[in-house]
Structure formats: C-alpha cells, structure tokens
Amino acid sequence: MAGTAHDTKIVDQFTRWAQPFADLAVHSDADGMARALAAAAITPDMAVLDVACGPGIVACAAAPLARHITGIDLTPAMIDQAHERQRNAGLDNITWQVGDATHLPFEDGRFDVVLTRYSFHHIPDPGAALREMTRVCRPGGRVVVIDATPTAETQAAYDRMETLRDPSHASALTLDQLRALGPMSGLIEQKIDFYRLEVLLDTLADAENMTALTDLFDTDIASGEDRIGVAARHTADGIHFVFPVSIVAWDRP
Numbered sequence: 163m164a165g166t167a168h169d170t171k172i173v174d175q176f177t178r179w180a181q182p183f184a185d186l187a188v189h190s191d192a193d194g195m196a197r198a199l200a201a202a203a204i205t206p207d208m209a210v211l212d213v214a215c216g217p218g219i220v221a222c223a224a225a226p227l228a229r230h231i232t233g234i235d236l237t238p239a240m241i242d243q244a245h246e247r248q249r250n251a252g253l254d255n256i257t258w259q260v261g262d263a264t265h266l267p268f269e270d271g272r273f274d275v276v277l278t279r280y281s282f283h284h285i286p287d288p289g290a291a292l293r294e295m296t297r298v299c300r301p302g303g304r305v306v307v308i309d310a311t312p313t314a315e316t317q318a319a320y321d322r323m324e325t326l327r328d329p330s331h332a333s334a335l336t337l338d339q340l341r342a343l344g345p346m347s348g349l350i351e352q353k354i355d356f357y358r359l360e361v362l363l364d365t366l367a368d369a370e371n372m373t374a375l376t377d378l379f380d381t382d383i384a385s386g387e388d389r390i391g392v393a394a395r396h397t398a399d400g401i402h403f404v405f406p407v408s409i410v411a412w413d414r415p
C-alpha cells in the first residue's frame with residue numbers, strides 16, 4: 163500500500179510502534195476523547211469514517227454511538243491492532259481497511275461523519291486529505307480534525323523536536339493554518355475546542371533518539387522560554403511535556 167518514500171517512513175514507524183501506541187493509556191485519555199466525540203456529534207443512525215485510525219482507539223470509542231464505523235489506515239500493523247481492540251471490546255459494527263487518507267477508496271457522500279485524530283502532522287499535504295474527507299462526507303455531514311497545533315512562534319522548534327522523536331513527522335499546522343484548510347475544501351466551521359495532553363518523553367521515542375531529544379529538552383527547559391511550546395519540565399520519572407491539541411469541526415454544506 164505504501165507508495166511514496168514518506169509513506170514508507172510512516173509504515174516503518176507505525177509498524178514498530180503499533181503495539182506500544184495501542185497500549186499507551188494517554189492515547190485513550192477520557193477528556194480528549196469526550197471532546198472529540200462531542201465535536202463529531204454522532205447519532206445512532208450514522209455511518210462514521212475514522213481516517214488514519216491507527217489501532218482503532220477513536221473508532222472503538224465511537225462505535226457504541228453510531229450505526230457503523232469504518233476505520234482506514236496506511237499501516238497494516240495498526241489495522242491488526244484495531245481488529246484486536248474491536249474483538250476485545252465485543253463490538254460488531256466496525257470494518258477496517260488498509261488505505262491512504264489522500265486517496266480514500268470510498269464513493270462520494272458515503273459517510274455522515276468523517277474524522278481523523280493525530281494524523282494531519284504526518285501527512286505532507288493535509289489539504290489533500292481534508293479534500294478527500296470532505297468528498298466522502300455527505301452534504302450536511304460533519305468533518306472533524308483533531309491534532310496538535312503549535313503557535314506560529316513555536317512551530318519550527320516544535321517540528322524539529324517532533325521530527326527527532328518520530329521521523330515520520332511532516333509538519334504540525336498552527337490552529338489558523340488548520341482552520342484555513344476548511345473553506346478551501348468548501349467546509350463551514352462549526353466548532354473549535356482544545357485539550358492538553360500530558361506525556362512522558364520516555365514512553366514516546368525510540369531509545370536511539372533519546373540522548374538527542376533529552377539534550378533538546380534540557381536546553382529548552384534551561385532557557386525558561388518554552389521555545390518548543392510544550393511546557394517541558396523535569397520530574398522524578400523523566401521529562402514531561404504537553405501536546406497542545408485542537409479540535410476543529412466543520413459541516414459540509
């Protein structure tokens with residue numbers, strides 16, 4: 163399925179990280195999930211698409227609210243994790259598929275809600291992904307993007323840190339950049355929400371990148387200026403930092 167060199171990076175990274183990502187409790191954070199599902203405004207008659215669904219955390223949380231959920235992801239190992247999560251949860255209204263967010267294999271207007279979480283920063287052309295998400299959403303339906311959004315001032319330093327932590331990182335959009343993509347796809351903005359996701363660096367990076375990452379964070383913490391924009395700090399169990407996450411919900415007219 164992987165086509166471009168970047169797709170290969172994605173599949174390599176998320177094949178290695180499929181199990182740890184699936185198991186990390188912070189990815190099921192209740193406050194963030196409640197906010198994401200509220201923005202999606204799912205009702206029991208709806209068909210929902212979770213784009214770049216990873217191990218199906220959002221899809222499985224949304225399933226009890228919907229008629230049917232489809233999850234699609236570029237990384238087969240993530241789809242394997244999603245099947246396992248669905249089996250463990252005893253959910254029977256989800257189907258999974260391997261595929262690319264920028265070339266969705268679905269007909270126009272098939273879904274009532276199309277959402278994606280923590281994926282746009284991995285996609286070199288997030289506008290193309292949003293156009294595809296809009297195309298497969300029915301007129302009157304909802305499109306939701308949830309992702310970390312640095313400020314314009316911290317974006318470059320944030321991207322440097324994230325690329326070191328995860329080589330499949332492309333670039334994180336600022337909230338303004340993300341909001342601006344909606345009208346370009348013909349979407350009308352309905353709702354914006356935010357949450358902060360507190361994480362421990364040690365749980366999120368490969369061992370071989372840890373020295374360089376620790377140096378980067380040590381310098382940032384010592385500066386006292388939070389140039390990376392993630393409120394990094396030392397604690398007894400290592401370096402903690404906070405992803406600033408935005409939720410943007412649009413309707414397709």
Ligand SMILES: C[S@@+](CC[C@H](N)C(=O)[O-])C[C@H]1O[C@@H](n2cnc3c(N)ncnc32)[C@H](O)[C@@H]1O
Nearest residue numbers: 176214215216235236237240262263279280284
């Ligand atoms: C950080 S994980 C997020 C997983 C899930 N959305 C969640 O929030 O738990 C990013 C996921 O995006 C997927 N991905 C990245 N680029 C993609 C693309 N072009 N098409 C489909 N999936 C993609 C990766 O395979 C990975 O599973």
